[in-house]
Amino acid sequence: MPDHDPHRRNDRRDDPNRRNDRRDDPNRRRGDRDRQPRGNAGESRRDDAGKNRGNAGGNSRDDPNRQARRSGGGEVRRNAQGRERNRGGERRYSSAAPARRGRAADPARLAAFETLRAVSADDAYANLVLPARLRRHGLTGRDAGFATELAYGALRSQGTWDAILARCVDRPLDAVDAPVRDALRLGTHQLLAMRVPAHAALDQTVALAREVIGAGPSGFINAVLRRVSERPLAGWLDEVTAGLDETAAAALRYSHPAWVVRAMRQALVAHGRDAAELPDLLAADNAAPVVHLLALPGLGDLAEVLAAGAVPGELAAGSATIAAGDLGRFTGVKDGTVRIQDAGSQLVARALAAAPLAGRQSTGRESAGTEGTTPGTNVGATPSTTTLPGTGERWLDGCAGPGGKAALLAALALQHGATVTANELAPHRAELVRRALAPVPETTWRVTERDGRLIGDEEPGGYDRVLVDVPCSGLGALRRRPEARWRRTPADIAQLGALQRDLLRSALAATRPGGVVAYATCSPHPAETIAVVDDVLRGAPGVELLDTPAALDAAALVPLHAGGTAASVAGGAAANDAGDAGDTDDPRRPRHGTAQLWPHVHGTDAMFLALLRVPAGGTAGAIADAEPAGAAPDPTDTVPTATPEAS
Numbered sequence: 001m002p003d004h005d006p007h008r009r010n011d012r013r014d015d016p017n018r019r020n021d022r023r024d025d026p027n028r029r030r031g032d033r034d035r036q037p038r039g040n041a042g043e044s045r046r047d048d049a050g051k052n053r054g055n056a057g058g059n060s061r062d063d064p065n066r067q068a069r070r071s072g073g074g075e076v077r078r079n080a081q082g083r084e085r086n087r088g089g090e091r092r093y094s095s096a097a098p099a100r101r102g103r104a105a106d107p108a109r110l111a112a113f114e115t116l117r118a119v120s121a122d123d124a125y126a127n128l129v130l131p132a133r134l135r136r137h138g139l140t141g142r143d144a145g146f147a148t149e150l151a152y153g154a155l156r157s158q159g160t161w162d163a164i165l166a167r168c169v170d171r172p173l174d175a176v177d178a179p180v181r182d183a184l185r186l187g188t189h190q191l192l193a194m195r196v197p198a199h200a201a202l203d204q205t206v207a208l209a210r211e212v213i214g215a216g217p218s219g220f221i222n223a224v225l226r227r228v229s230e231r232p233l234a235g236w237l238d239e240v241t242a243g244l245d246e247t248a249a250a251a252l253r254y255s256h257p258a259w260v261v262r263a264m265r266q267a268l269v270a271h272g273r274d275a276a277e278l279p280d281l282l283a284a285d286n287a288a289p290v291v292h293l294l295a296l297p298g299l300g301d302l303a304e305v306l307a308a309g310a311v312p313g314e315l316a317a318g319s320a321t322i323a324a325g326d327l328g329r330f331t332g333v334k335d336g337t338v339r340i341q342d343a344g345s346q347l348v349a350r351a352l353a354a355a356p357l358a359g360r361q362s363t364g365r366e367s368a369g370t371e372g373t374t375p376g377t378n379v380g381a382t383p384s385t386t387t388l389p390g391t392g393e394r395w396l397d398g399c400a401g402p403g404g405k406a407a408l409l410a411a412l413a414l415q416h417g418a419t420v421t422a423n424e425l426a427p428h429r430a431e432l433v434r435r436a437l438a439p440v441p442e443t444t445w446r447v448t449e450r451d452g453r454l455i456g457d458e459e460p461g462g463y464d465r466v467l468v469d470v471p472c473s474g475l476g477a478l479r480r481r482p483e484a485r486w487r488r489t490p491a492d493i494a495q496l497g498a499l500q501r502d503l504l505r506s507a508l509a510a511t512r513p514g515g516v517v518a519y520a521t522c523s524p525h526p527a528e529t530i531a532v533v534d535d536v537l538r539g540a541p542g543v544e545l546l547d548t549p550a551a552l553d554a555a556a557l558v559p560l561h562a563g564g565t566a567a568s569v570a571g572g573a574a575a576n577d578a579g580d581a582g583d584t585d586d587p588r589r590p591r592h593g594t595a596q597l598w599p600h601v602h603g604t605d606a607m608f609l610a611l612l613r614v615p616a617g618g619t620a621g622a623i624a625d626a627e628p629a630g631a632a633p634d635p636t637d638t639v640p641t642a643t644p645e646a647s
């Protein structure tokens with residue numbers, strides 16, 4: 001399914017996928033920024049001629065390795081002098097086999113292939129490349145849907161397909177030329193995941209390969225895919241996972257890196273859920289997400305999208321869900337009053353806007369609840385420009401780019417009589433924030449381009465409500481970012497930790513006594529969520545962790561139970577009562593106060609939220625730099641725990 005977030009359409013730099021990418025990290029040193037993107041080093045590896053040839057069954061007609069040897073696919077070719085040809089780059093293949101010339105590749109498969117090539121060769125982002133390829137090939141409707149499922153699905157399932165393909169070739173899969181490998185992944189996805197008839201999957205993939213790679217590799221691809229087609233998916237999964245431990249088996253079965261599988265299991269337990277949910281969570285990462293829409297409160301109207309088949313959102317007021325398609329055709333989407341935004345993100349903004357402040361009377365809670373908190377009343381909400389009695393509050397979004405939550409906050413602020421400062425360090429993302437805020441009257445907001453870590457010093461106690469939606473690994477949005485799971489590493493998480501802590505400390509310092517900070521991430525990883533909150537809280541005496549699950553429930557249309565399942569929370573409470581988990585130092589313990597949404601439970605991204613209130617009599621800026629807790633989860637994934645497979 002295409003990602004329809006208009007903020008991510010035009011420019012790789014604008015992609016939230018890249019928000020933690022080292023090359024796009026505005027906090028990073030200049031030297032890092034100037035490094036070249038990853039090249040194709042891994043793609044030009046070649047086998048030495050003559051090696052890896054021996055292989056059982058090598059004389060069989062159907063033996064892909066035999067076919068490969070005949071066709072030359074994936075092997076070194078030599079010139080008359082015996083020197084390797086095409087050593088410097090990708091192999092160039094002849095599109096010989098004249099009888100086959102003129103047979104055009106199916107445009108949908110071609111668009112998917114080009115997307116995979118851009119991802120693996122150019123380090124591109126599928127959700128930016130694919131829409132352009134769809135346009136280039138004139139694909140709409142079902143054809144666009146087919147291309148999208150093929151490209152995104154093949155990328156998400158790459159780990160599983162590669163394990164299967166590795167059983168069907170006679171050399172390490174890495175040694176097969178990258179374009180050939182991508183074609184094999186596309187063919188395998190059609191055969192095992194898309195219910196495309198085997199003959200069509202084979203013929204079409206081979207035709208594609210012949211046209212875009214060459215005649216020789218197409219024979220190799222044909223032979224390998226024939227072998228893949230010999231078994232159904234279940235049979236292959238049984239074979240590739242046989243004898244593996246639970247984590248390694250889940251990694252292959254659900255196509256996640258093993259470290260992510262361990263991190264997700266650890267996260268489930270840490271956030272008060274059952275580790276047995278892991279398969280559902282991993283499966284949810286592989287499902288195309290529905291598109292969530294939001295009508296900016298008081299400014300947008302869902303009537304047009306509902307008339308076009310959208311369904312009222314079940315979680316957030318003023319929201320709807322709709323199948324993928326060209327959403328740019330809707331007036332509201334065009335003018336920015338109807339936005340594409342995950343319901344989890346909507347609820348984060350609403351929970352902050354409604355959180356109870358201390359030390360000063362606020363009307364925020366009441367006014368946030370005035371526009372449709374009863375299920376169904378959000379349907380086609382009539383736009384209203386009524387401004388409620390002003391609170392005069394000052395709100396801050398410390399990490400606002402590209403502006404999704406800032407736009408909702410600004411619309412809510414307009415209703416509250418509050419103002420919003422939307423801050424973003426990266427100038428090109430600050431520009432996106434301005435665009436996102438454009439539908440809201442300018443008197444309500446301003447955009448600043450500062451390092452969020454400094455705002456606490458620059459404006460101590462300057463704000464009533466502060467959102468700090470920190471740069472994170474994005475492990476909570478893997479379903480939207482098909483290739484992201486293969487690019488992230490545990491080192492990314494370790495690297496982000498210091499920045500996340502600094503941004504939260506600064507947010508607290510920028511909050512007036514009695515004001516509230518919302519710390520949010522689009523990752524459930526304990527090292528990015530509860531460990532950060534715990535560490536910062538230890539150095540911030542008097543700062544109170546509010547009952548965030550209850551605040552989310554109040555902001556939502558239905559109870560979310562975002563603090564964990566009843567059983568696990570009760571277990572955690574019993575442990576707390578027994579005194580063995582009374583402190584919050586062990587982030588693997590079920591805990592109370594923070595909230596975690598889940599794709600497999602709520603149908604949202606895995607957003608984390610902690611609402612923290614600065615003491616009413618406290619002094620802003622007294623936030624100490626506490627050392628990380630000894631028991632904080634090791635992002636490199638080596639923490640042993642009592643929970644089976646929890647590390």
Ligand SMILES: C[S@@+](CC[C@H](N)C(=O)[O-])C[C@H]1O[C@@H](n2cnc3c(N)ncnc32)[C@H](O)[C@@H]1O
Pocket residue numbers: 019026027345398399400401402403404405406423424425426429450451452453469470471472
């Ligand atoms: C998770 S994204 C925020 C998403 C945003 N809240 C939304 O809903 O659209 C984090 C943002 O923080 C920005 N950022 C990174 N480091 C920053 C810093 N030191 N100060 C301010 N912003 C920063 C990134 O450029 C990125 O745009």
